[in-house]
Amino acid sequence: GALVYQYPRRTICKSGTSMRMECQAVGFQATSVAWYRQSPQKTFELIALSTVNSAIKYEQNFTQEKFPISHPNLSFSSMTVLNAYLEDRGLYLCGARESGTVNSDYTFGSGTRLLVI
Amino acid sequence: GMPVEQNPPALSLYEGADSGLRCNFSTTMKSVQWFQQNHRGRLITLFYLAQGTKENGRLKSTFNSKERYSTLHIKDAQLEDSGTYFCAAATNSAGNKLTFGIGTRVLVRP
Numbered sequence: 494g495a496l497v498y499q500y501p502r503r504t505i506c507k508s509g510t511s512m513r514m515e516c517q518a519v520g521f522q523a524t525s526v527a528w529y530r531q532s533p534q535k536t537f538e539l540i541a542l543s544t545v546n547s548a549i550k551y552e553q554n555f556t557q558e559k560f561p562i563s564h565p566n567l568s569f570s571s572m573t574v575l576n577a578y579l580e581d582r583g584l585y586l587c588g589a590r591e592s593g594t595v596n597s598d599y600t601f602g603s604g605t606r607l608l609v610i
Numbered sequence: 611g612m613p614v615e616q617n618p619p620a621l622s623l624y625e626g627a628d629s630g631l632r633c634n635f636s637t638t639m640k641s642v643q644w645f646q647q648n649h650r651g652r653l654i655t656l657f658y659l660a661q662g663t664k665e666n667g668r669l670k671s672t673f674n675s676k677e678r679y680s681t682l683h684i685k686d687a688q689l690e691d692s693g694t695y696f697c698a699a700a701t702n703s704a705g706n707k708l709t710f711g712i713g714t715r716v717l718v719r720p
Contacts, residue, residue: 525706531651537710544706545654553644584651590706597656598643599698604651 495521497589499602506577506609513573514605516587522567523589527599528560533548537568540585544592574607582609611636614699616711624719628685631714635678640705642673642680647694647713656682656695667695687718 498517506512515528525544529537539603541551543564564570570589574581583607588599615634621627628656644656657664659673659680668688673680680697694715698708 527706527708529710536712537698539707539709542707544704585652586653588653588708592704592706597641597705598655600655601645601653606651 495519495591495600497523497587497600497602497604499585501605502588502603503606503608506574506600506607508578508609509576510576511575512587512607513571514587514607516570516572516589516602518568518589518600521589521591521600523564523570524567524592525590526564526570527588527590528562528570528572529588530583531604532580533588535583537586540572560569577607577609578587579609582607613637613701613709614697614711616697616714618714619712619716620715621713622717622719623684623687625687626689628683629687630681630683631695631697631716632682632697633680633711635680635699637701638675638678639699639701640675640703641700642671643669643708644680644682645696647696649693653696671679684716689718689720692716692718700705 495589510531528540540555543549584604586604588601590599641660645653657671663672668685670683698710
C-alpha cells in the first residue's frame with residue numbers, strides 16, 4: 494500500500510535556529526508533495542505544493558526564503574524551517590500523491606511536531 | 611467566504627448513535643477526501659471521492675460536486691470513532707491542491 498513516513502516525529506529547536514524535516518513516500522510515486530502546517534487550535538494551512546518537473550508554488554504568507562523545499566525525486570521531499578520562532582510551532586504534515594492514477598488521493602505522514610523554545 | 615465550510619465544529623454522541631458531518635464548498639471542487647486525525651496527529655484517509663457515494667463499514671460519504679457539498683455519516687458510533695474529522699477538497703484544476711475544513715471534533719460517550 495501507499496505509505497508516507499516523516500521524520501523526525503517531534504523536535505525542539507531554539508528560537509532563531511533552523512530545523513529540517515523529511516518526507517519519504519513508499520509504494521507509489523510522489524508526483525505531487527504538499528506541505529501543511531497545523532498550528533494549535535487551527536486547521537491545516539498549505540505552505541507549498543511541489544510537483545515534479547514544475548516550480549514549487551508557495552501559498553500566501555509562506556516563502557521559499559523561510560521554508561525552502563526540496564523534491565529531488567519521486568519518493569523524497571524535505572523542508573527546512575529557517576530562523577524558527579514561536580509562531581512557527583505546530584504539526585508539519587507532508588502529503589504525497591501520484592497523479593494519473595484512478596484514485597489520485599493524498600496520503601499523509603504522521604507529521605513532524607515542532608516546538609520552538 | 612471560506613472555500614470549505616465544515617459543520618458542526620464539535621459533535622458529541624452516545625455509543626450506537628448515528629450522526630453526520632457536512633462540508634459545503636464555495637465553488638465546484640474536483641474531489642474530496644475525508645480524514646480522521648488520531649491523538650498523535652496522523653491523518654487517516656477515510657474516503658476519496660470524485661463523485662457519488664462510498665461506504666466502508668459503518669461510515670458512508672457522499673460528494674455532490676454540482677451542489678457543492680460532501681457529507682460523512684457515522685452509523686452505530688463506537689468509542690474508537692472519537693477524534694477529529696476533516697474534509698479536504700481539491701480546489702485547483704489539476705486536483706492536487708487540497709483545502710481543508712476546520713475539522714469536527716467528535717466525542718463518542720459510552
